[in-house]
Amino acid sequence: MDRIRIVGGNHLEGRIPISGAKNAALPLMIASLLTDDTLTLENVPHLADVEQLIRILGNHGVDYSVNGRRESQNEGYSRTINFTARNIVDTTAPYELVSKMRASFWVIGPLLARMGEAKVSLPGGCAIGTRPVDLFIDGLQALGADIDVDSGYILSKAKNRLRGNRYVFPKVSVGATHVLMMAATLARGETVLENAAREPEVVNLAECLIAMGAKIDGAGTSTITIEGVDALSGARHRVIPDRIETGTYAMAVAMAGGDVLLEGARADLLQGALDVLAQTGTEIIPVNSGIRVRRNGAGISPVDVTTEPFPGFPTDLQAQFMGLMTMAKGKSRITETIFENRFMHVQELARLGAHITLAGQTAIVEGVSKLKGAPVMATDLRASVSLVIAGLAAEGETVVNRVYHLDRGFERLEEKLSGCGATIERLSS
Incomplete structure (x- = not known):
């Protein structure tokens, strides 16, 4: 099993190209199930989750081809991929595939809308909380789906197509907003989704669906209106730059010190997080080619933060910000309101010398003057990169x-x- 070795103490200077957003690419790929034409997605990142979803879509009969890399781009970075779901050969998403990646559950919406049926495994829990699928089920039932749960599978049918309806999300859910918006594009009549997620990834998906012929209004607000159509066509669409990767590298520069251009980043996608980062004493300078991040010499100021749905501070940057706060000059409070069990990185940061105490869903971080490298264990995606950020400033080897x-x-x-x-x-085993 691979490991990453870091020797801390170096400032960061130069440029970092920001990849396409994983959280935007996955629902866009799943949207290919809605049409028998080809959906071409640009700026798709080369990630394990993307490769896994390609395999899952292949199980349903989706063909794909990868175009060559963009001109003047380093080999291996984001690609253009063509997805064609001309023939859906299977409407079942089995446990052995869904259990490997939770977002694969989202195929239920497009399959139900286009094929009138879907059998999808319940995804189960994950390291950062249970994340139940009740909102998905309730929303699809509001659109006229007949749903049963049997032996760990959601069995869904929609005779004579789904029907448009009004649905109010009892809590904001990005995944459920993706699924119901996709399903509603092929429903009969108008669907109104209220208390919908406002995240940029939702907007990116809506823009793609509109390019495919969907009639959608209000994406990016809490009320999204979809007028169903009989069929969708193919399209060409670009994945937005990854705001979580952008915020992660911005915090890495704040932690290590230096001056880095985050090439291709868009400040409007994470302004809430950038505003918080600026309060730490880090310079955030939007430029035509991206975002310049700079911290030279001055200490890190402590800042309290609470995770919130967009446009607030994203939960997917909470662990990284905690890594930064471990060396702030004072005490900070970080409150997690989106997911339970998302403080598992605390004990690993403590191995590096961090002083963190937990009080329910709030972590109280007392900044220290130095961290010391140590072996640490990644527990989930965002927690693992918080350890990298801490390691960049720790003395010795992490x-x-x-x-x-x-x-x-x-x-x-x-x-x-x-x-x-x-x-x-990277150290290969």
């Missing part, structure tokens, strides 16, 4: 184990950081 978590969401992380002066390398 070795992060179980880096397959990192490979799910960060494209060539060690190459991007080493290109800016970090001493970081």
Whole structure:
């Protein structure tokens, strides 16, 4: 099993290209099930989760082909992929596939809308909480689906197509918003989704569906209206830059010090997080080619933060920000409101010398003057990269184990950081 070795103490200087967003690419890929034409997606990141979803879509009969890399782009970075679901050969998503990646459950919406049926395994829990699928089930039932649960599978049918309806999400859910928006594009009549997720990834999906012929209004607000159509066509669409990767590398620069251009990043996708980062004493400078992040010499100021749905501070940057706060000059409070069990990185940061105490869903971080390298264990995707951020500033050597978590969401992380002066390398077992 691969590990990542970091020797801390180097400032970061240079440029880091920001990849396409994993959290946008996955629902866009699943949207290919809605049409028998080809959906071409640009800027798809090369990640373990993307490769897994390609295999899952292949199980349903989706063909794919990968175009060559973009001109002047380093080999291995984001690609253009063509998806064609001309013939759906299987409407079952089995446990052995869904259990490997939770987002694969989302195929239930397009399959039900286009084929009138879907049998999809319940995804089960995960390391950062149970994340139940009740909102998906309730929403699809509101659109007229008949749903039963049998032996760990959701059995769904929609005779004579789904029917448009009004559905109010009892809590904001990005995944359920993706699924119901996709399902409603082929439903009969109008669907109104209220208290919908406002995340940029939802907007990116809506823009793609509109390019495919869907009639959608209000994406990016809490009320989305979809007028169903008889069929969707193919389209060409670009995956937005990854705001979580952007925030992660911005926090890495804040932690290690230096001056880095995050090439291709868009400040509007994570302004809430950038505003918080600016309060730590880090310079955030939007430029035409991306975002420049700079911290030279000054200490890190402590900042309290609470995770919230967009446009608030994202839960997917909570662990990284905690890594940064371990060396702030004072005490900070980090409150997690989105997922339970998302503080598993605390005990690993403590191995590096961090002082963190937990009080329910709040972590109280007392900044220390120095961290010391140690072997640590990644517990999930975002927790693992928080250890990398801490390791960049720790004295001596930090070795992060179980880096397959990192490979799910960060494209060539060690190459991007080493290109800016970090001493970081992958150790293959």
